[in-house]
Amino acid sequence: MAAARSLAQFQKQFSDEASCVAFMFKRRWPEGFVCPACGKRRFAGLTSRPRLYECLDCGRQTSITAGTAMHRSKLPLTVWFWAAHLMSTHSNGMLALQLQDQLGVTYKTAWLLAQKLRRSMLNPDREPLEGVVEIDQTEIPFREVDAVFESGNAGKMIIIGAVEVIERDSNKSKPRRKHAKYLDTRSGRIRLAMIADNSAASIEAFIHANVKPGTTLLTDGHKSFTGLQGYRHDPRVVGKMAAHIVLPWIHRAFSLMKRWSLGTYHGLRRKHADTYLNEFVFRYNRRYYRHVSFETLLGLVADRTPTSYWDLIKRDNPRKGAG
Ligand SMILES: [Zn+2]
Numbered sequence: 001m002a003a004a005r006s007l008a009q010f011q012k013q014f015s016d017e018a019s020c021v022a023f024m025f026k027r028r029w030p031e032g033f034v035c036p037a038c039g040k041r042r043f044a045g046l047t048s049r050p051r052l053y054e055c056l057d058c059g060r061q062t063s064i065t066a067g068t069a070m071h072r073s074k075l076p077l078t079v080w081f082w083a084a085h086l087m088s089t090h091s092n093g094m095l096a097l098q099l100q101d102q103l104g105v106t107y108k109t110a111w112l113l114a115q116k117l118r119r120s121m122l123n124p125d126r127e128p129l130e131g132v133v134e135i136d137q138t139e140i141p142f143r144e145v146d147a148v149f150e151s152g153n154a155g156k157m158i159i160i161g162a163v164e165v166i167e168r169d170s171n172k173s174k175p176r177r178k179h180a181k182y183l184d185t186r187s188g189r190i191r192l193a194m195i196a197d198n199s200a201a202s203i204e205a206f207i208h209a210n211v212k213p214g215t216t217l218l219t220d221g222h223k224s225f226t227g228l229q230g231y232r233h234d235p236r237v238v239g240k241m242a243a244h245i246v247l248p249w250i251h252r253a254f255s256l257m258k259r260w261s262l263g264t265y266h267g268l269r270r271k272h273a274d275t276y277l278n279e280f281v282f283r284y285n286r287r288y289y290r291h292v293s294f295e296t297l298l299g300l301v302a303d304r305t306p307t308s309y310w311d312l313i314k315r316d317n318p319r320k321g322a323g
Pocket of ligand 1: 035036037038039040055056057058059060
């Protein structure tokens with residue numbers, strides 16, 4: 001296993017724009033430049049604009065940052081790289097304030113960077129959960145903007161979660177079972193989302209978006225699950241047995257998530273809750289192979305649509321006019 005690099009080592013490796021561009025070039029074109037328009041290989045780098053490459057056959061200019069989190073950003077690539085490194089190696093995630101301190105950028109810039117990198121944690125083409133999946137809901141407190149967080153008077157939001165139950169040793173998605181009990185399991189991938197209420201409609205929408213049809217669903221037998229079509233339903237709550245005993249893996253994920261949201265963010269803000277939940281899911285699902293995440297954060301792994309400032313703060317761009 002590669003040893004974790006310190007920020008100082010990382011900054012030395014990516015000390016300037018050119019070293020970041022060279023890294024991205026290799027990542028994008030491991031066999032050498034290929035024009036996305038005509039497929040030819042002869043190119044010229046533009047000295048005035050080091051992120052652009054021009055095809056010598058068709059003239060198409062290709063930006064090295066196209067399809068990444070960094071596209072159209074005016075920030076130096078070094079700042080992006082360092083921020084992604086900090087976020088991927090810091091076990092609790094990196095708060096904007098810490099990014100600001102360590103990178104020497106303004107708070108607003110640091111906040112936007114952190115939000116954009118968190119967006120990359122949502123992989124758009126990720127595979128749905130399958131096999132045997134525990135599903136349950138929990139409530140967590142949230143805080144309003146700028147309000148001091150006090151758990152006593154905070155509002156509550158409902159979080160629904162699903163986790164794959166897999167066989168501990170073989171990592172198979174269908175663990176062996178003896179009668180009703182699955183043997184030697186551990187948790188696989190999870191999904192979390194905020195839902196408006198515990199209605200069948202809200203719960204089914206989450207399941208359809210995150211779990212493959214045909215999957216066996218282990219639930220607490222809540223009535224909202226009973227009408228669900230296309231899945232095998234295996235209700236687990238017998239009498240008064242506590243949910244954390246019959247659905248151990250989703251409850252372990254919930255308690256980690258709660259501890260993390262209080263410890264790292266002093267309570268989630270409702271408006272950004274989904275983004276933070278995505279960050280938690282991203283870390284959880286990669287807990288055995290963290291080293292991939294720095295590149296994933298930068299969007300160097302999968303294509304993604306760049307997010308604008310106005311999407312991030314969830315307001316309409318006033319310059320775009322009404323509608
Ligand atoms: Zn071309």
